[in-house]
Amino acid sequence: MKRLLAIAAAIGAVSCAELGSDQPETAGDELSGPATYNAPATQRVAISDLSPGRLMGFRIDSAITSGERQTYQVVITLPATYQFNGFLALGEAGTRIGAYGFEFNPASDGPDRLFPIYSSDADSAWVDSNLDGTPNPLKPQIEYTQDGGQNHILTITLPRGGDGSTSFNEASFSSDVMAFLRTGIFTNPAAGGAYPIALNFTSVDPDSGDANDNAGSAPETFAINENATIAATQLSAAVLPTSRSVTFGTQATAFATLVNGGTSAAETCSVSLLNVIKGGFSYQTTDPNTNALTGTINTPVDIPAGQSQSFVIAFTPVQEFFNSAIPFTTEPLEFQFSCASGQAAQISGVNQLTMSSGTTATADIIAIAATTSNDGILFLGGNEGRGAIGMAAINIGASGPVTLRSAASGVTATMCETTGNANGACQSAPTATLDFTHDQNAVRTFTVLIRGTGQPVTNDPARNRVALEFVDAGGVVRGATSVAVTTANAPT
Template sequence: MLTFLALTVSLALADPEFPGLPAGSLELETGASTVLTLPDGRAWPVSVIRSETQPAGTRVWVARVGADTSPHRAIVTSGNGVIFAWISTPDGNWQSQFGEDGQATVLRPASLATDEPGTDIRLPLAPPRSPRAGNDPAAAIPVGSRGTVDIAVVYTEGMASYYGLGVISRAQHLINVLDQSLIDSDTGIRVRMVHAQPVGVPWNEFTSTLETIDDLVAGASFGHPGTSADVFGSCDTTGGLQCNNDGDLSHLYAMRNEKAADIVIMLRRYWRHQQTYCGVAYLPGGGAAGVIDPATDDVFGVAVSGDGPDGNGTGASCGDLTFAHEIGHNLGSHHNVENAGGQFGLFTYSYGHRVDCQFRTIMGYHSSRSGVSCPNGGIAEAWIAAFSNPAIALCNGQACGIPADDPAMAGADDNTTPADNARSIRTEGWRVSLYRDPPATSVVSAVLPSSRAVTTGQPATAFVTIVNPASTGGTATACGLQLHGGHSGGSFSYRTTDPATNAATGALNTPADIPAGSSQSYVFQMSRDALILQSDLRIDAACANRRAQAVVSGVNTFLFTATATPGPDVIALSATPDSSGVLTIAGSGQTAAFAVAIANAGAPGNVLFSAAPAAGSSGVGLVQICRTNPQTGQCETPRSAEIPLTLAANETATFSVFVTAGMAIALQPAVNRIRFQARTASTAVTVGSTSVAVRTAP
């Protein structure tokens, strides 16, 4: 019998392919080159700047579009079976959109929403403050040296319905676009998503944007249920809007504190006519206060952003930079001076930059909003994924700002007024990263079995163990399970279990507290109404006062397949000689083995069994398998790379996996792993898998 091992689980499959890129391009590492072909037929050389797997399990791939000095970027995010992209070229911007099937990624030119009736800024009243002395780095500083802003995303049912399992990956993509823009603009800060969840209460998607932020700041910043006037005692009634209470969001206050989120942003499906604005955000330190005080200004760390194509069917969208624009306000940045209404941001130079009819930076409004007549309309001018900075030439070959040589001299046009959002963020905006500090601790979780293959609409079950490490020093409260992404188009539920018997013990979807140094086991059941081939889904350990652990694909993910017709569903478990989940090989050129047991919980079928190093593993040489006698563990077949079997329903089999070290293998369990998998002989669909970590002896 095989023992449950925390690390005995499957590995991720390759990222989805992206239209316009050659197969395998998203696996290219930094410095590699390829070609991107857009739907207009134009082919662009691209070179990879950054390629990494993120804590949420998504993969971000950033490439330079064009020549080595090009400011244009392709930013691609993949995860949970979906893929998103923002692509900037000299000919214009492109962004991904779901196809009619709700799955495929379609590249379309960015079609932005038309004019809005007013500004998207909330300027809080703040007491007079004295600017800090000796804290004005005009020049660029190292990437991330000013800290990281932690962002929690709450998404509406409209977002979940539109993006389905991809809703959190969508949120991560928007954060990736913002993060790369902060890097390219020399702001000195980074951003990351520390939490994502549904709004958690019924919410009217048509609620106006201004009403929404009133309720969001009341809930996420004060733990207040919201009133007819906002928590500051006033209400913006521009255009006849009334700040009615449209939902009690007070539960988000505890979430924000427990997850240590500096900023909470609501992400919702865009409905142009009903919501009026694409987004809105508070701007701390407005009026050139020159200071952000984390002790008091943290209440202004909230924003609202619309996303997706207009639900009214106009084809317009807010664009992938709206999210970045709203967070930019949270960092003390204002619009371009022409659209700032005579107001300052954090400093007199905290303006976005625009050159009429040519380009605008992230914080800029398009020229038409200033009454400027452009040949193709101001909305068609390039929206550059950069914060204003006169020291960089990312903006159509021009400087992205106006130097603040004399910040006291503020004019009223784009030729004389200092515009340097990047300097503003480097100088003081970075203090937003101190709103909630230090970051929350994490729990650890594992899924077993790590893969299931069922027919469409049928439930698949698996078990999860959540461990609250003793090092946390306290109880992890209200710990349950959450499918990473929306539940539309299927179902997901869980119950606590008795780890000794695997019998369910708790009520449906009821969380449990886990003391420090203890664990809790669960069983979950999920189904999907549509075909899903080989999606490695994250199963989140959702505790009220803990962050989920970073994704180790296969450790806390679930390789789920839903097919149209019944087929094999291979439950695979593995065990190393010392039951640690880590296969230790004596040294380079030496061989060690681990055991695998399988059972077919599905229909009969022809299956190919094999084993190989996981993508990214290093130092592993030859890997072979044999079928074994279940009583003695001895090989009954010669060692080979692959073994075909015709499995009956409920049939079992055992194997040994032999791994030879080609060189020293580091102990990196998330990377250096050996994957054992079962694939259908006819379609090569993975219907079962498990893995172990591998290392050489120190």
């Protein structure tokens, strides 16, 4: 996957909109002329999941150098054995599917300038390079196609090198560059092995500062061809709670556990944040019996065979400004739980953290759920079987109205509040959702009733889950938890 590092520099060649415009300009009489165009120096690549048949996303850290020629287009080719799920796999058109950023100040938390990537339709996406929320053909575009061999082609086009100006074709500043696409757009091959991935780069035209005009000096090109290694993992990870809501500058914490299910020690295990997002991240080991901090912050550890290690992870959101304050976009934070021997699978609702932030305090609900088997799995015992989830929630944020809702495939869910009833009896008849005001520091309890719909639901905790979310009037998640569900019988 090292070849994916070059994407960051390709996308990174897009100068910040504050240094240019996405409106066309008339070419000047003289351009800056041919400049160096080389493969970027690699720094770091982090793939969200390398397990066979799993959904995949990635983060890339690289750099751009002032005075080097900008990139006009990058063509990425993945073998047909991968599966493209479409840019709408993460939500309707306009969903934020990733981001890239520039970090001019290495001492700052997160990127100094951040640009979201939004889906247009199943096969196209765009980068909001001047943060006005409006698609524009002069902003970077991403298009998906297939070639004659059914290989998957992603074409990233950076008009005029991405800065919207035809007056020069060289990068006008130096910066670290971070690029991120969320897990879910691609699925890894079903079988393990090494898979070739090719990237072909084309520079801006030295004469026009844009696409090749077939006159004068031609654009330069280079290619990167390497392999991605897909392999099963013996590592697994979980995060609780799975949602936090805090104000800017306030640290949000959660607990994480990394399990080594292998027969040998997992060495140099660490936790890193994949998202390109404005804020500071850290991790540190804890004592699982007391949750007290142990070890040293941001320091990898070894995990013996068949054992687990608990961590506290912390994220402090920082407000970004681009002429004016920019709203914080709620999105699931994805983490890479990695050791020298591999990394844990990326599982939505299990080892991700939905993060929201703003200038005003909101509800911040910490929820936990339990099943009768005490293993986080609800066994229905038949395709039309029934079961119940017990849930408790405390609001450590500001008081506010919320709605409790559920999401699951293959089963139906109704719920009731049981707060104050020692025997767990419902306060009223179960309904599909619950609306109430959750006061600060108040603890409330609920029962969620699950019923099969006649179709089998396999015992696959990574895919088949009941998600329970507390959302505000704007649909922003202010608390969440989940359990696995299956129509199978409970083990005896």
